[in-house]
Amino acid sequence: MSGSGLRARIVARRSEEFDLDVDLAIDRGTTVALLGPNGAGKSTAVDALAGTLPLVGGRIRLDDRILDDPVAGVFVPVEERRVGVVFQQYLLFDHLDVLDNIAFGPAVAGRSRREAREVASRLVDTF
Numbered sequence: 001m002s003g004s005g006l007r008a009r010i011v012a013r014r015s016e017e018f019d020l021d022v023d024l025a026i027d028r029g030t031t032v033a034l035l036g037p038n039g040a041g042k043s044t045a046v047d048a049l050a051g052t053l054p055l056v057g058g059r060i061r062l063d064d065r066i067l068d069d070p071v072a073g074v075f076v077p078v079e080e081r082r083v084g085v086v087f088q089q090y091l092l093f094d095h096l097d098v099l100d101n102i103a104f105g106p107a108v109a110g111r112s113r114r115e116a117r118e119v120a121s122r123l124v125d126t127f
Contacts, residue, residue, distance in 0.1 A: 004028040004063055011057030012048045020044045021058075028063070050085045051078040082109075099124065 006026040013019050020041040026032050034042040047053035049060060051067065054075055060068040062083070067076045084105065092101045102120035107113060 005030070006049070006060075006062050008049065008060040009058035010045055010048045010060065011055055012044050012053055013056050014041075014044045014053070018044070019056075020048075024049075046085055050083050051076065051081050079108075 005028040006024060008024040009022075010024065011019070011021050018039070018041070022041065022045060024045070034045060036042050044053060048055055048068070055068045055070050057070060058068075059066060059071075062081070065076075066072070066074050067081055067083075068074065092098075093104065096104070099117060099120050102123055103113070103116035106116035106119045111119065
């Protein structure tokens with residue numbers, strides 16, 4: 001399969017009482033919000049996409065890269081996925097100011113401190 005964006009068949013188990021089985025197709029550049037009642041599987045789906053909850057079945061593909069496919073034995077760890085998640089209860093580094101919290105992502109991705117802060121400044125100016 002080739003293509004641009006996210007294609008996922010998420011089969012995940014949160015507990016003995018809850019299994020999620022959902023298909024997602026999200027084109028590159030699209031903003032998505034998952035909505036639903038408590039217990040519907042929103043957090044489970046996001047955790048699987050981010051890599052904090054490995055799949056028990058299915059496959060997650062981002063562009064042409066397989067991120068998780070238990071049958072094929074593929075699992076890309078969180079830090080190598082280049083997937084960002086904004087959690088409902090956000091956690092910031094309390095020893096960093098706002099700009100440095102935002103710059104943390106680009107810095108971890110290999111940008112210099114100066115470049116990371118420039119990216120963060122542009123993002124702050126956007127909002």
